[in-house]
Amino acid sequence: MRGTIAKFLLNRKTTIDDLAYNRDAKEHLRILREKSIDNMLTQCSFQPQVNKNKKYENVEPLYSKEDQIMDNVKLVNKKKEIKYDQQRKYLKGEFFH
Numbered sequence: 001m002r003g004t005i006a007k008f009l010l011n012r013k014t015t016i017d018d019l020a021y022n023r024d025a026k027e028h029l030r031i032l033r034e035k036s037i038d039n040m041l042t043q044c045s046f047q048p049q050v051n052k053n054k055k056y057e058n059v060e061p062l063y064s065k066e067d068q069i070m071d072n073v074k075l076v077n078k079k080k081e082i083k084y085d086q087q088r089k090y091l092k093g094e095f096f097h
Helices: 002-012 016-021 023-043 066-092
Strands: none
Touching: none
16 A cells, blocks of 8 residues: 555655645635635625715714824813813812812
């Protein structure tokens, strides 16, 4: 039996790495997976439709500009800090003094 395997290996010109890792089979499986995913996506009939509410059409996101994101975050945090300080002072009675 061992001699048969050795003859088979010598006649095919394959390396041990080819047999151990079988790169061609892995590549073939990867291609099959990609085709399967593509096939599932083409058969998917779900198409979400978003209805915009007219009530909120004029509302802009707080973080709309990429270059101002950190500035906006800092500004929001500063406003919250000021608001909480005012509430704390009011509750302690320091607001009117």
